[in-house]
Amino acid sequence: MPATALRHRLLWLLGGAVLAATGAVVLARLELTRQFEAFETNARIVHRLLSQRVVQHDAIMDTLALLQPPADGPRAGTPEQRLPALYPQILSVQRRNPGQAWADAKLVNTEAESRRLKRPALGAVDFATGQYQLLMAATPSSFVLTLDLRALAPWNDWPMERERSPVRVALEHGGQQMVLQPGVNIDKTSGWFFEFRKQLAAESQPFEVVAQQRVGWAELPWARMLLWTLAVAAVLALLRQFLQQRAEQQRSQALLRLGQVARLNTLGELAAGMAHELNQPLTAVLANTQAAQRLLAEDPPELATARGAMEQASAQARRAAEVLGRLRRSVERPDPGAHVQALSLNEAVHRALYLLEPECQRRGVTPEVQSHANVQVLAEPVALEQIVHNLLMNALQALEQVPVGERRLTLSLQPQDGQGELAVADSGPGIAPEVLPHIFEPFYTTRKDGLGLGLSLCESLASGMAGRLSVSAVPPRGTRFCLHLPLAHA
Numbered sequence: 226m227p228a229t230a231l232r233h234r235l236l237w238l239l240g241g242a243v244l245a246a247t248g249a250v251v252l253a254r255l256e257l258t259r260q261f262e263a264f265e266t267n268a269r270i271v272h273r274l275l276s277q278r279v280v281q282h283d284a285i286m287d288t289l290a291l292l293q294p295p296a297d298g299p300r301a302g303t304p305e306q307r308l309p310a311l312y313p314q315i316l317s318v319q320r321r322n323p324g325q326a327w328a329d330a331k332l333v334n335t336e337a338e339s340r341r342l343k344r345p346a347l348g349a350v351d352f353a354t355g356q357y358q359l360l361m362a363a364t365p366s367s368f369v370l371t372l373d374l375r376a377l378a379p380w381n382d383w384p385m386e387r388e389r390s391p392v393r394v395a396l397e398h399g400g401q402q403m404v405l406q407p408g409v410n411i412d413k414t415s416g417w418f419f420e421f422r423k424q425l426a427a428e429s430q431p432f433e434v435v436a437q438q439r440v441g442w443a444e445l446p447w448a449r450m451l452l453w454t455l456a457v458a459a460v461l462a463l464l465r466q467f468l469q470q471r472a473e474q475q476r477s478q479a480l481l482r483l484g485q486v487a488r489l490n491t492l493g494e495l496a497a498g499m500a501h502e503l504n505q506p507l508t509a510v511l512a513n514t515q516a517a518q519r520l521l522a523e524d525p526p527e528l529a530t531a532r533g534a535m536e537q538a539s540a541q542a543r544r545a546a547e548v549l550g551r552l553r554r555s556v557e558r559p560d561p562g563a564h565v566q567a568l569s570l571n572e573a574v575h576r577a578l579y580l581l582e583p584e585c586q587r588r589g590v591t592p593e594v595q596s597h598a599n600v601q602v603l604a605e606p607v608a609l610e611q612i613v614h615n616l617l618m619n620a621l622q623a624l625e626q627v628p629v630g631e632r633r634l635t636l637s638l639q640p641q642d643g644q645g646e647l648a649v650a651d652s653g654p655g656i657a658p659e660v661l662p663h664i665f666e667p668f669y670t671t672r673k674d675g676l677g678l679g680l681s682l683c684e685s686l687a688s689g690m691a692g693r694l695s696v697s698a699v700p701p702r703g704t705r706f707c708l709h710l711p712l713a714h715a
Contacts, residue, residue: 237465245457249450256446260438261419264392268421268436270384271394275434276426278314278377282359282370283427285312286345290363293320305368314376316356319369332369336362345429352401359429374403391439396432408437416441479580565690567713568609570600570638570645577613578636584621589629592617595637601713602645608686609710612694615679616649616706623653623704633703644692645712650705655698664696 289305305318321327327336332348339346339362348358348369355374361367374396385392385406393408421436578585578592585592602609617634624632633652640646656664665684680694687694692710699705 237461241457241461245454248453248457252450252453253445257417257440260440260444264419264436264438265421267384267392268434271436272423272425272434274379274382275377278379279425279427279430279432282372283345283429286359286361286368286370289368290361293363293366314373316371316373319371321367323365332360335360336367347430350398350401352398352403355403378405393437395435397435398432410441411437411439413439413441476580476583564605565603566606567601568604568606570602570647570710571596573609573613574636574638574647577610577617580614581617581621588621588624588632590621590624590632590634592634592636595635597639600638600640600645602710603713604690604710608690612683612686612708613647615683616708619679620649620651620653623651626654627652640712643712644709647708648705650699650703652703655702656696656704658698661696661698665694
């Protein structure tokens, strides 16, 4: 495969890979964003539900403080003893009447804190057993609720499946942690980690809700990413095929146009050659008939008849000469020097190589272009294009006669002595020394199916643009054609 075609294919593959990877990353990011938004929504719902519970505890404590029975009233039927039946998270209710002491001496400090803050205060917290105490200092009696952390969560309104959800939910306080929901795959170390932390809405129970989730690689949308990659590959394949077809169509149109111009120029060259070849014998016939006419005019036998025949022959000869003249004028090539303009010799070479790319690929030839600058020359566009095309086609046809591994085609462009030089060198079998002097002569060819007009036409076109075309042998084997045209800035 030629280097240019391989480079183009690699660029297409690289572009497709980048586009597919970019789309896959976008799909993965969208999925991660969706999962994070779902995680954050569930975490906020959990925080709100737990906050409602602890705020409810504050309200219960305030109600007990306001509605407590008289100090000298009955003890067994006090209303706070019915609270555990109404609220599953309340394990027990303790009451300290005036003159009594708390069974746990630590509650004395908690009661003092409650009186100072004028709100419920947090007592002992034991996450190991899943319990904590909430004390409300009031007059005449103070109350302590023993609460169950495990029953704190309202599971009926819980937004997730407790055992199957990937979200881990825990309560933290004072270095202790109580796990309410274990979370699936939370202990994995790979993937993406989400975390939500927020303290509950009751100052008396400053527990922090911690929600965590681990999203692994397996949870990415691999099916959609694969579908996207296949879609990108299909679209790029169709686009590349379309561009190749369009390029082939443009190349075919350019070759057709160039072929038509070449045929017209060849026809002009052929007509000029025929006119040149036939003009001399016609001139001789005309001269002889005129001489015969004069001789017969001095001969008495049938002078009138001979004179008439010679006049008719002379008229036919003139008529033939006029026909050939009209033919030559009708197919004569336009003067290439009449429309010269500044052109890039480099661009002309690249256009010709582009048109002949299928021919190069078919022969396994990779042209090498050596250029150190953009060479601007004075030339007629179509004539320059035809010269370069013919030189390259001759080189490719010569390379068909050597093995594929030995085929070399080198083009060098450079300014030299006020002229732009294009050298086309091939590693073909070369041209015999005795053939070189005749290589630009019309109708001279070494190929069986050749007309011998291609190089002659190129030499004529180059001369018409104030340039020249030369040929030389390349040792140890090969041929080198050099086109010289005036530089545009000279």
